[in-house]
Every structure is written in C-alpha cells, then in structure tokens.
C-alpha cells in the first residue's frame with residue numbers, strides 16, 4: 001500500500017475539460033426509457049438529481065468502470081456499497097463460477113448458506129440469521145417479527161433514514177413532533193403509516209417523548225446504525241446506546257439497520273465501531289450489500305429468543321423462493337472471508353488521502369464543505385456547518401454538487417449522482433485510482449465554486 005502523501009501537489013488546475021463521449025449511453029438510455037419507467041430499475045440511477053445521461057456500464061474490474069462508449073471511470077459508488085473488494089475480484093469470481101456449475105437454485109437447504117450464517121454470527125451481534133434477497137425484505141421482515149414478538153403495533157423511525165421501500169417505512173414526519181407519520185409517496189395508504197412515528201435523528205428528547213406518547217404500544221425502533229442515506233450522518237456519542245437502553249426499558253425491540261454499514265463501516269459494521277465500546281446490543285440487525293458479494297442477498301438476525309418466533313420455529317410467517325440462494329451466499333461468504341482487517345485498513349488509508357485532497361481543493365476554491373465519516377464510509381456536504389439530522393443535511397448546495405459531479409465525471413470519476421449519498425471505496429482502489437480522484441478535484445472544486453456563486457450558493 002502506502003499512498004504518496006503529496007499526490008495533490010501534482011495536480012494542476014486545467015482551464016477547461018471537454019465532456020467524454022456519451023453517444024452509446026444516450027442511445028441505450030433512449031431505448032431503456034421506451035420500455036422501463038425513467039429508463040432505470042432504481043430511481044437514483046437516472047441522474048435526475050444531477051441532470052444528463054447516466055452512463056451505461058459495460059464492465060468493471062477492480063476500482064474501474066468501463067461504459068458502453070469505452071470511457072473508464074474510477075468508481076466511487078461501488079454498487080452503493082457492496083463491492084468492498086472491488087469489481088470482479090478473482091477469488092469471488094472463481095467461487096461463483098464454480099458454484100454455478102453445480103446449478104443455481106434448488107429450493108432446499110445448502111452448505112454455503114450455513115457457512116455464511118456462521119460467518120455473520122461470528123462477526124455481528126446476532127445469535128441467529130435468516131436470509132432474504134434484498135435489504136427492503138430484511139427490514140420489512142424484522143419489523144413484522146418485532147411486532148409479532150412484542151404483540152405491539154407502533155414503530156419509530158428517524159427522518160432521513162432509509163430502510164428500503166417498505167410501505168410503513170416510506171413515511172414522512174406528521175404535523176406534530178410525535179404524531180403518526182404521513183405517506184412518503186403516492187401508493188402508500190395512510191393506514192400503512194398511521195402506526196409509524198418519524199422523529200428527528202440524534203434527538204434524544206424526541207425519542208423520550210415518543211415513548212411517553214405511545215406508552216406500552218411501541219413494538220420497535222428502527223435506525224440506520226449510522227445513517228448513510230442522507231449522506232453520512234454519524235450518531236452522536238452514546239446515541240445508539242441511549243436508543244438501545246430506552247427500547248429495553250420500554251419493552252420495545254431495538255432494530256439496528258446495518259444494510260449499508262454492515263461489514264462496510266468496519267469488519268463488524270457500525271456495531272464494531274461504537275457498539276462494542278459503548279456497550280449497546282441490538283435486539284435485531286438487518287444486513288445486505290457487502291454480505292451478498294454483489295448478488296441479491298440480505299439477512300436479518302438477532303437474539304435467539306426473538307428469532308425463535310419466526311416460522312417454522314414460531315408463529316411469525318416469513319419465506320422466500322430464492323432466500324439463501326447458493327450462488328449468492330457463495331459470493332457473500334467468499335467476500336466476507338476475504339474481508340480482513342487489512343482490507344479495512346487499506347480502504348481507510350485511501351479514504352484519508354481522498355478526504356485530505358477534498359479539504360485542500362475545496363478550501364482553495366472557497367467552496368463550503370463538511371466531510372463526515374463513519375469507519376471507511378464518508379460523504380461531503382456542500383455546506384458550512386456540521387450535519388446532525390435530515391434538516392441540516394438539506395442545507396447542502398445541490399447546484400454546486402451538480403456542477404461538481406459533472407466536472408468529476410468528465411475527468412473519469414463516477415460519483416453518486418445525488419448530493420445525499422455516501423461515497424464508497426474498495427480494497428481495489430490503489431494508488432492509480434486514488435491519484436485519478438485527487439487530480440480531478442481542483443478543477444471540479446473550481447467549477448462547483450463558480451456554480452455556487454452564480455446561484456448565490458447556500
């Protein structure tokens with residue numbers, strides 16, 4: 001490893017950069033829009049927040065994406081978290097190819113799902129896990145289990161925390177601080193959100209008030225272990241511990257959503273960063289992303305007595321045709337076995353170089369910024385004050401981000417096409433990949449600073 005400390009000193013600021021050719025992506029996007037809503041299968045991919053044409057990726061290797069026009073990009077999305085080891089990792093690839101030769105799905109129990117469950121139980125604060133196919137399914141099932149186990153109906157969540165597109169969790173805060181939520185999207189009936197209460201993140205008083213208001217009715221509180229879906233907004237020191245204790249003393253379950261942070265923020269997820277030393281333990285945890293090794297696999301797990309309520313041991317129903325799929329669990333198992341302390345140390349070191357270069361180039365350009373991190377994850381808010389909750393996240397200057405995003409893209413760096421996302425690196429982000437990011441920053445920061453001043457900024 002050993003990134004050169006002076007990478008950013010090599011960077012000159014070019015006057016102008018011409019856009020990369022996107023003709024083939026544009027043609028595919030037009031075809032896609034004719035047959036798929038918005039031309040994409042998950043909304044953020046459509047570039048609506050930044051404008052322009054999403055690049056259709058033909059292949060990926062290590063830290064690099066290659067689009068259908070033949071342009072190469074350093075990938076800072078990493079499939080929105082899963083690709084901890086980079087793309088097409090040779091050992092993961094070999095394990096998957098070997099698994100495929102033995103068939104791809106049997107609908108029976110298999111060895112890799114047992115081994116993956118053992119691996120997860122050995123690293124995370126859970127005694128038993130059940131596999132599903134997406135993070136959405138994991139949080140939906142965890143909530144059903146919490147309600148079934150406690151015999152209660154109200155759920156608490158935080159604004160700006162995303163737990164997938166579960167009806168009862170696609171909810172916005174109601175008119176009062178602890179009134180029931182309102183649907184966050186058309187298609188979700190009020191009856192689906194009237195048992196959901198949405199609270200401001202990092203706000204202990206709001207949590208206490210909600211438990212008082214719904215005394216004896218709260219089944220669970222679900223929180224991202226460290227939110228990454230409004231950009232990275234870490235819990236204030238002791239906040240998860242406070243949530244865990246408050247849930248326990250009120251007879252509710254504490255669900256820690258580690259779909260994004262699990263095996264990503266650290267080798268034990270966010271719990272490995274603050275849970276162990278602060279002494280909090282979740283009753284249920286949801287996982288996804290990294291544990292699927294780039295395949296559709298996710299899980300929920302927790303205390304053995306709670307998990308015992310799940311079918312077929314207990315009365316709470318939950319099932320899935322492709323749950324624990326042998327190819328997906330092989331990819332996840334191989335990924336987790338390769339996710340050693342050195343992997344996390346490498347990503348941390350690479351992220352530190354990138355963050356230092358952001359700090360330097362944004363400061364030189366006069367661009368307000370706040371970099372927030374949890375473990376290996378970080379994001380940059382285009383604002384001048386620390387962000388502790390969703391309202392504060394929204395002070396980010398979206399116009400400046402849009403300009404920054406395109407200036408980076410034109411220099412071969414693929415950032416998340418939204419100002420409110422975590423940036424992900426992998427163990428494959430080597431010196432060359434990091435140098436490409438660092439060298440692109442000064443020009444992009446200048447472009448963003450100008451866009452900000454045209455619009456008046458924040």
Ligand SMILES: Cc1ncc(COP(=O)(O)O)c(C=O)c1O
Nearest residue numbers: 134135136162163164257259260
């Ligand atoms: C914290 C968290 N929970 C749940 C989900 C939903 O996962 P999926 O997209 O696999 O349904 C996500 C997805 O980004 C997430 O970040």
